[in-house]
Amino acid sequence: MNFGIIGCGNMGEVILKGVLEEKLTLPWQVWASDVRRERLNYIKNTYGVNVTNNNEEVVEKSSLILLSIKPQEMHSVLAEVKSAWQEDKVAVSIAAGVKIARILQQLGEAKVIRVMPNLCIKVKQGMSAIAFSNKVRKEEKEAVRRIFSSVGEVVEVEETAMDAVTAISGSGPAYVFYFLEALVEAGEHLGFSHSLAYLLAFKTLQGAVELLKEGDDPADLRRRVTSKGGTTERALNYLKEKEFKAIIRSAVEKAYLRSRELSES
Numbered sequence: 001m002n003f004g005i006i007g008c009g010n011m012g013e014v015i016l017k018g019v020l021e022e023k024l025t026l027p028w029q030v031w032a033s034d035v036r037r038e039r040l041n042y043i044k045n046t047y048g049v050n051v052t053n054n055n056e057e058v059v060e061k062s063s064l065i066l067l068s069i070k071p072q073e074m075h076s077v078l079a080e081v082k083s084a085w086q087e088d089k090v091a092v093s094i095a096a097g098v099k100i101a102r103i104l105q106q107l108g109e110a111k112v113i114r115v116m117p118n119l120c121i122k123v124k125q126g127m128s129a130i131a132f133s134n135k136v137r138k139e140e141k142e143a144v145r146r147i148f149s150s151v152g153e154v155v156e157v158e159e160t161a162m163d164a165v166t167a168i169s170g171s172g173p174a175y176v177f178y179f180l181e182a183l184v185e186a187g188e189h190l191g192f193s194h195s196l197a198y199l200l201a202f203k204t205l206q207g208a209v210e211l212l213k214e215g216d217d218p219a220d221l222r223r224r225v226t227s228k229g230g231t232t233e234r235a236l237n238y239l240k241e242k243e244f245k246a247i248i249r250s251a252v253e254k255a256y257l258r259s260r261e262l263s264e265s
């Protein structure tokens with residue numbers, strides 16, 4: 001597979017690393033571009049792939065092209081590469097809120113795959129949702145599933161579900177970080193130093209995730225650690241009284257609506 005990457009920032013580099021580590025392609029078959037020369041030097045020296053600051057060249061040399069630029073760069077990048085684009089090439093966009101139709105509008109006859117990964121692909125624990133345009137062939141779908149499986153889990157969705165995906169797994173890591181911050185601050189409030197409060201809270205989060213990995217339902221696990229009249233029950237009752245679940249639901253809904261707004265603008 002001749003693999004192209006336009007935009008070698010955070011996400012582009014992580015995906016490149018995953019693809020090479022899983023040997024889905026070889027360094028000499030990869031063409032990567034970016035606007036910053038020092039970034040390209042770093043990518044070349046670290047991964048041994050071909051680099052260029054010419055996006056058109058990436059398209060000419062590759063059959064499957066990852067578009068890992070910011071959403072606001074998409075229009076100008078597509079305009080730049082349009083003349084080099086051929087029908088058999090596959091565009092894989094991870095740009096948040098950029099619809100398949102918008103890419104097709106600029107590229108004309110093209111195969112487009114839209115993916116919404118999340119930050120956790122950095123540690124190969126990502127959650128990526130994939131949607132395909134009409135003309136994408138079975139083996140091309142499989143190639144893209146393998147690319148994103150190299151950095152975590154993959155699920156196929158209808159494109160209309162992308163805003164909801166963004167609200168849950170796309171923005172989700174930040175909700176978890178925020179919960180951890182709150183638990184740490186609560187520990188500090190009870191008199192612990194920041195580092196001790198962080199250790200107590202972080203190991204609790206990590207241990208709880210490990211327990212969940214055994215497959216139990218979170219509600220069952222919660223009930224099992226909540227003894228009648230105990231400390232956990234007192235805290236959870238307070239969370240229920242304050243409608244913790246309703247707050248989370250509304251927050252996720254806000255993210256969903258914002259994602260819709262962005263993809264329609």
Ligand SMILES: NC(=O)c1ccc[n+]([C@@H]2O[C@H](COP(=O)([O-])OP(=O)(O)OC[C@H]3O[C@@H](n4cnc5c(N)ncnc54)[C@H](OP(=O)(O)O)[C@@H]3O)[C@@H](O)[C@H]2O)c1
Pocket residue numbers: 006007008009010011012033034035036039055068069070071073077094095096116117118119170
């Ligand atoms: N980060 C996440 O958790 C996450 C999750 C899901 C989806 N995404 C999507 O992933 C995409 C990339 O995000 P990121 O966090 O990796 O951003 P990033 O680190 O800014 O990466 C984008 C890279 O593209 C370069 N670039 C800018 N204009 C270019 C052009 N015309 N041609 C070639 N390269 C160009 C940027 O250079 P400069 O820095 O010099 O501009 C930068 O190195 C975004 O569309 C975002 O919506 C991100």
